[in-house]
Amino acid sequence: xxxxTILNGPNLNMLGIREPGVYGNESLAAIExxxxxxxxxxxxxxxxxxxxxxxxxxxxxxxxxxxxDGIIINPGAWTHYSYAIRDALSAVSLxxxxxxxxxxxxxxxxxxxxxxxxxxxxxxxxxxxxxxVLALEAIxxxxxxxxxxx
Numbered sequence: 001x002x003x004x005t006i007l008n009g010p011n012l013n014m015l016g017i018r019e020p021g022v023y024g025n026e027s028l029a030a031i032e033x034x035x036x037x038x039x040x041x042x043x044x045x046x047x048x049x050x051x052x053x054x055x056x057x058x059x060x061x062x063x064x065x066x067x068x069d070g071i072i073i074n075p076g077a078w079t080h081y082s083y084a085i086r087d088a089l090s091a092v093s094l095x096x097x098x099x100x101x102x103x104x105x106x107x108x109x110x111x112x113x114x115x116x117x118x119x120x121x122x123x124x125x126x127x128x129x130x131x132x133v134l135a136l137e138a139i140x141x142x143x144x145x146x147x148x149x150x
Contacts, residue, residue, distance in 0.1 A: 001045050003068040004139055006035060006132065008050040009057060009076030009085075015101075031129045038133050042140050054084060061088040070095045070139040072132065079104070079114045090119040095142045097135040100125040 016027035039046040103126030124131045
């Protein structure tokens with residue numbers, strides 16, 4: 001069974017509480033359940049990890065090497081400045097999809113730049129929790145396509 005990990009960065013543990021006008025009312029647990037249900041339909045296994053600590057996230061990304069088939073990441077604020085997260089994602093050589101609940105390109109100018117995007121297969125932003133489901137569907141397709149090409 002294919003394994004996909006879903007990683008969430010700083011402050012995403014506060015979903016449903018933090019700025020619901022921007023991030024919605026759903027908790028991270030509710031989003032995880034939504035993704036888990038879709039993963040079962042797709043026949044893939046998913047794991048979830050959230051951290052407010054950059055080093056812990058880097059360690060989790062490294063742990064994906066040889067253990068998982070793809071990464072979906074909402075890096076939160078790390079999107080815009082964490083070259084360490086970007087380099088960790090690049091190092092494990094797995095397909096990565098970057099996801100954001102809000103449309104980062106319609107927000108403050110500093111949010112328009114992603115240092116993660118250049119090492120990702122793609123980016124999904126602005127669709128709320130649906131973005132995680134879309135990312136799951138896209139990464140599964142990407143993993144299967146890579147297998148067929150090998």
